[in-house]
Amino acid sequence: MIIGHGGNIYKLAKDLGVTPSDITDMSSNLNPLGPPEGLMEHLASKLSTIVSLPEVDAGHIKELLAAKYGISSSSILAGNGTTEFIYAIPRALDTKRALIVGPTYADYRDACEMYGADADFLLTRKEDAFSMAPQDIAEAADGYDTVFLCNPNNPTGTLVAPEAIKTMAESRPDIRFVIDESYLPFACDAYGQSVARYGLDNVVTLNSMSKVFRIPGLRVGFLMAPEAIIAEFSKYVLPWCVNAMAQAAVGFILSGGKAIDTFLEKTRAYVKGEKDRFVAALNAMDGIIPYGAETYFVICELTGENTAAGLWAALAEEAVLIRDCTNFIGIEGEFVRFSLKDKETNDRLLGLLKKHVK
Incomplete structure (x- = not known):
C-alpha cells in the first residue's frame, strides 16, 4: 500500500x-528532537562517496550493530529500510497463514497479500487500552505459521516486555514470530531490551534507524534472526541495497559513543x-x-x-x-x-x- x-x-x-x-x-x-548533532555535517563531508559503489552487504555497519546488541554480525542483514524486509517475510519464511496482532501497521498484511499468504488479525480492544497478554497471543496462534507483533505498536503505542515475548516464543517453537522494534528506542534502551539478544530460533527482529534518528529519507533498517533464517532472507536481499550515504549515517550513529x-x-x-x-x-x-x-x-x-x-x-x-x-x-x-x-x-x-x- x-x-x-x-x-x-x-x-x-x-x-x-x-x-x-x-x-x-x-x-x-x-523523533521531535531531530537527527543527532553533527550527523548532517558528517554526511556533507561524505558527499564524494556517491561516485563509488557502497559496500555491497553493508558489512561494516552490521558489525557495529552486532556489537551494540551483543550478537554475531552473521545474524544481521542490512536493507533499504525495514519495509524491504517486511515484504520479503512471506517468501523467506514461506508463510502460508499469518496472524497479525492489531490494529497495527498495514504493511504486514499487504506483504502477505502480495505473495498469496492468508493473513488474519488478532485485535486488541480499546476497553483493554489496546493491550493483550502474550500468552493469549500464543494460544490464538494455533493453525498459523507466522505471527506479526509491532512492539511498541503503531498506532496504539502499547509495549510488551521482552521477557514476555521470549516466553511466548519459547512456548510455540512451531511458529515464527516477527517482532518489529522500530519504535523501541523511544521507550527504553533498545539494545539492552531487544528480543534479538535472546537468539531465539523462531524469532525475527526488525530494527529501524529512520524513526529515532530522524533519517527516513535515507531508507535503512536491519533484520536480526538465527543464521538459518538469515540464509533464507539472503535469497531476497539485493546487492548494494544500502546506499553510501545511508551507510555513512549509520556508521556515524553507531560509532558515536557517549x-x-x-x-x-x-x-x-x-x-x-x-x-x-x-x-x-x-x-x-x-x-x-x-x-x-x-x-x-x-x-x-x-x-x-x-x-x-x-x-x-x-x-x-x-x-x-x-x-x-x-x-x-x-x-x-x-x-x-x-x-x-x-x-x-x-x-x-x-x-x-x-x-x-x-
Whole structure:
C-alpha cells in the first residue's frame, strides 16, 4: 500500500498551494528532537562517496550493530529500510497463514497479500487500552505459521516486555514470530531490551534507524534472526541495497559513543515529559479521549459529533497534517493519532484542537 501512510506533506502542500516546508507534519512518527548533532555535517563531508559503489552487504555497519546488541554480525542483514524486509517475510519464511496482532501497521498484511499468504488479525480492544497478554497471543496462534507483533505498536503505542515475548516464543517453537522494534528506542534502551539478544530460533527482529534518528529519507533498517533464517532472507536481499550515504549515517550513529547515548536518553526524557503534558491537556478537553502510550505518538478517540475525517480536514486547512486512523483494520470508532513535536508546535496543535473539537 503506497497511499495511506502518514506524512504525505507533498500532496497537502500542493492542495493548499504552499511549499512542503509550510506544512506541520504531525502524522509521521519521527523523533521531535531531530537527527543527532553533527550527523548532517558528517554526511556533507561524505558527499564524494556517491561516485563509488557502497559496500555491497553493508558489512561494516552490521558489525557495529552486532556489537551494540551483543550478537554475531552473521545474524544481521542490512536493507533499504525495514519495509524491504517486511515484504520479503512471506517468501523467506514461506508463510502460508499469518496472524497479525492489531490494529497495527498495514504493511504486514499487504506483504502477505502480495505473495498469496492468508493473513488474519488478532485485535486488541480499546476497553483493554489496546493491550493483550502474550500468552493469549500464543494460544490464538494455533493453525498459523507466522505471527506479526509491532512492539511498541503503531498506532496504539502499547509495549510488551521482552521477557514476555521470549516466553511466548519459547512456548510455540512451531511458529515464527516477527517482532518489529522500530519504535523501541523511544521507550527504553533498545539494545539492552531487544528480543534479538535472546537468539531465539523462531524469532525475527526488525530494527529501524529512520524513526529515532530522524533519517527516513535515507531508507535503512536491519533484520536480526538465527543464521538459518538469515540464509533464507539472503535469497531476497539485493546487492548494494544500502546506499553510501545511508551507510555513512549509520556508521556515524553507531560509532558515536557517549554522544549518541546522551541523544537517546534526552529523547526518551523529552518524549515522556512532553507526552505526559500533552495528554494531561487532552484529558481536560471535551470530545477527545487519549489512550496511554509508551511512545511519542498518541492515539485518541473522538466522541460526540466529531469525526476523524472532519478533524483531519479542518487541521489540513490550517496546514497541519495528522493521522486519520479509521483505515487501520480493527479501529472501531473515530480515532486519530498525533506525533508530538517541539513544545511550541504541540501547543499550537492543542489550540487548534480546542477550536475544532466540540
